[in-house]
Every structure is written in C-alpha cells, then in structure tokens.
Amino acid sequence: MDTSLLFTVALVVLAFVLLFSVVKIVPQGREMTVERFGKYTRTLSPGISILTPFVERIGRRMNMMEQVLDVPQQEVITKDNAMVKVDAIVFIQVMEASAAAYRIENLPYAITQLCSTNLRTVVGSMELDEVLFQRDSINSRLLTVIDAATEPWGVKVNRIEIKDLTPPADITNAMARQMKAERERRAVITEADGEKQAAIARAEGAKQAAILEAEGRREAAFRDAEAREREAEAEAKATAMVSQAIAAGDVNAINYFVAQKYVEAFAELARNPTAKTVIVPAEMSGLVGTIAGLGELVGLAKEQQQGRSDVRRDAPPPPAPARPTPPRPPRPSVPRT
Known part of the structure; x- marks a missing residue:
C-alpha cells in the first residue's frame, strides 16, 4: 500500500507540473515567444495559451509597453x-x-x-x-x-x-553679461521712447496752446475792431447831431462839444509821460467862462450873418460890432509828480 500511495502522489505531482508547463497565461502588455527544440515558432499574445508538452517552451518574455x-x-x-x-x-x-x-x-x-x-x-x-x-x-x-x-x-x-x-562656466558668465547688456539696452530704448513720447505730448500741448492763444487774440482783435467801429458810428452820429444843433442855432450843443474836446485834450496832456509840467486852470470856473465865451462868439457870428443877409436885401450893411475877446483862464504851472 505504501508503494501504490507513493506512486499515486508522484503521478499527481507530475500532472500538476505538466499542467503548469503546458498552460501559459500571458498578462496584458506582455508577449512571449515560443521555441520548438530551440527554434522560434510563434508569439503568444495576452491571454491563456497551451503548449505542446516536452516539445515547446517559452523563449523570451517581451515588454510591449x-x-x-x-x-x-x-x-x-x-x-x-x-x-x-x-x-x-x-x-x-x-x-x-x-x-x-x-x-x-x-x-x-x-x-x-x-x-x-x-x-x-x-x-x-x-x-x-x-x-x-x-x-x-x-x-x-x-x-x-x-x-x-x-x-x-x-x-x-x-x-x-x-x-x-x-x-562651460566662462561661457555661462559671458551669456549672463550679454543678457544683462541686452536688458540694459532695452531699458535705455524704452526710456528714450518714453522721453520721445513726452516731448511729443509737450509739443502738441504747446501747439494747441499757441493755436488757442492766437484764436483768442483774433477774437479779441475782432471784438476790439467791432467796438471801435461802433464807437466811431456813435461819434459820427454825435458829431452829426451836434452839427445839426449848431446849424439850428443851439448854443448848448456847441458848448457841450467844445467842453468835451477840452476835457479829452487835458486828460491826454496829463497822461503824457514826457511832460514835466501840466498847466491847468486855477479855478474850474475858468472852464465855464471859456465855454460861455465860445457861446458868445457863436451868437455874434450868427447875428452878423443875419445882418449881412438883411443888408443885402434892404440897404448897405452897418459896420460890424467889435468881437468881444473871450476870457482866457489862467494857466498856472504845476509840477507833475
């Protein structure tokens, strides 16, 4: 019995060994070559395969990944x-x-x-x-x-x-210096571009300011010319009205006209920067006397003109009366400060 038992156990072990040597399982990502008596015959793909016992064997296990x-x-x-x-x-x-x-x-x-x-x-x-x-x-x-x-x-x-x-180290250092120089060059170029843009902006601003200033001067000149034109028109109208009033025999009109010119002349004389002294009337009544004298002169001229016209119509004209001399206002000299 011991011999038969040992034989049975040996047969079972041999069967297992034979089974494992014949049945091959190939994992995924791998392939195995099969050799028959040392010669390559085929390649086993992933999965289960059966070899011919005692004839075929696995040759190489290859990683296909x-x-x-x-x-x-x-x-x-x-x-x-x-x-x-x-x-x-x-x-x-x-x-x-x-x-x-x-x-x-x-x-x-x-x-x-x-x-x-x-x-x-x-x-x-x-x-x-x-x-x-x-x-x-x-x-x-x-x-x-x-x-x-x-x-x-x-x-x-x-x-x-x-x-x-x-x-090498020396080439690395040279490359570092080259990179630094390139960075500095770019910085200088960027700074120069910034200054250029700033100069252009300042020039544009100055240009716009000059244009606006010129437009302002042109507008001011236009308005000054318009004001002078209106002033001239008003002066012409005033002169025409005064002339009409004088022609009509209105003494007050010529008195106003002469007084206005007198005051303007005196103001211009006072504003003269080269004048060292200014002569003004001692009393303001002198100005009124001057205006009154001028009025009398106008009246005498008018009477003389009427007398001449009557003589021409009726008889020879009588001798003209002597013209009264208008009072002259005193003109003391006052040093100008």
Whole structure:
C-alpha cells in the first residue's frame, strides 16, 4: 500500500507540473515567444495559451509597453569648439516581439549607445548658440536617425528629449553679461521712447496752446475792431447831431462839444509821460467862462450873418460890432509828480 500511495502522489505531482508547463497565461502588455527544440515558432499574445508538452517552451518574455531609457551625460564639442555637457531621455516601444528578441542582444543598452553616438554627431555639427536655442531641431534630427536605425529591431522610437545642456562656466558668465547688456539696452530704448513720447505730448500741448492763444487774440482783435467801429458810428452820429444843433442855432450843443474836446485834450496832456509840467486852470470856473465865451462868439457870428443877409436885401450893411475877446483862464504851472 505504501508503494501504490507513493506512486499515486508522484503521478499527481507530475500532472500538476505538466499542467503548469503546458498552460501559459500571458498578462496584458506582455508577449512571449515560443521555441520548438530551440527554434522560434510563434508569439503568444495576452491571454491563456497551451503548449505542446516536452516539445515547446517559452523563449523570451517581451515588454510591449512604452519604456523610457536614460542616455547618460557626456561632453560634446560643438562646431565652434565649445565644450558642452549633454544628456537625454528616449521613449521606445517594442512593436514586434520576435525581432526585438532575436535580432538584437541587450536592446536597452544598444539603443542607449545609439543615442549617445548620434547625439555627439548632431550637436557637434552645430554652433553653441544653435545648440542652446534650437533644442527642438536637435530632438527632431535625433528622432529621425534613431527611429530609422531601430526599425529592423522591431522597436519604435516615439520621442527623444534633451534633458540637460550645460555650457562651460566662462561661457555661462559671458551669456549672463550679454543678457544683462541686452536688458540694459532695452531699458535705455524704452526710456528714450518714453522721453520721445513726452516731448511729443509737450509739443502738441504747446501747439494747441499757441493755436488757442492766437484764436483768442483774433477774437479779441475782432471784438476790439467791432467796438471801435461802433464807437466811431456813435461819434459820427454825435458829431452829426451836434452839427445839426449848431446849424439850428443851439448854443448848448456847441458848448457841450467844445467842453468835451477840452476835457479829452487835458486828460491826454496829463497822461503824457514826457511832460514835466501840466498847466491847468486855477479855478474850474475858468472852464465855464471859456465855454460861455465860445457861446458868445457863436451868437455874434450868427447875428452878423443875419445882418449881412438883411443888408443885402434892404440897404448897405452897418459896420460890424467889435468881437468881444473871450476870457482866457489862467494857466498856472504845476509840477507833475
């Protein structure tokens, strides 16, 4: 009984071992190659598969998901003999498991070395300024070259990115000074533009002020001319009225006219800045006497004109009476202060 029990247990263990070696479960994102007597026959997709016992076995287990490879940092000499340190990262994805498994040994290492060599080639063909400011161009050139090189391996290179690019310390200092000078130049240009705009604004303001001042002077001159015109019209009307009154024999009109002119002349004489002395009547009654004398002269002239007209009609004219001399007002000199 012990022997039969041991045989049964051995058969059960062998069945389990055989079952696990024949039935294979492939997880999602993975693929497995199947070898028959050491030769590749097929590729197992995700799911459950059954192998031929004692004939087939699993060859390679391939990761079909996108992978990230780190390209180590290296020193590269640019076209203008500048030494820069460059490193990168590569995003790859296995598209064909059999080619990636049997056409290349150590696929990650091979892709890393391929990226390093091509990185030196691309960066070495460019000047330092192009390397610093044209990373997208470097990435696209590397991607084109490396993707074409890895296509026979069943690998697709999705992206290549320059992770870090470090120029030498002296070039970094020169770049910092250049950036500072550029900033200062922009500040000077901005300040000059501000001063220019301010000067233009001030000039525009002065122009508008001059225009408004000229318009004000023109309006004032126009109104002054209009006032003088109206004053002249009023003076002409007043003179006409006085002339009519004199012709009609009104003594008060000529007295008013002469008195007005006398007062204006005296005021003008008093305003003369070159006059050292001003002669004025001692009494204001002298002005009234002058006006009265002028009135008598006008009356005598009128009587004489009427007598001449009567003589012409009737008889020879009588001798004209002597004209009385109008009283002359005293004119004392008063020093002007």
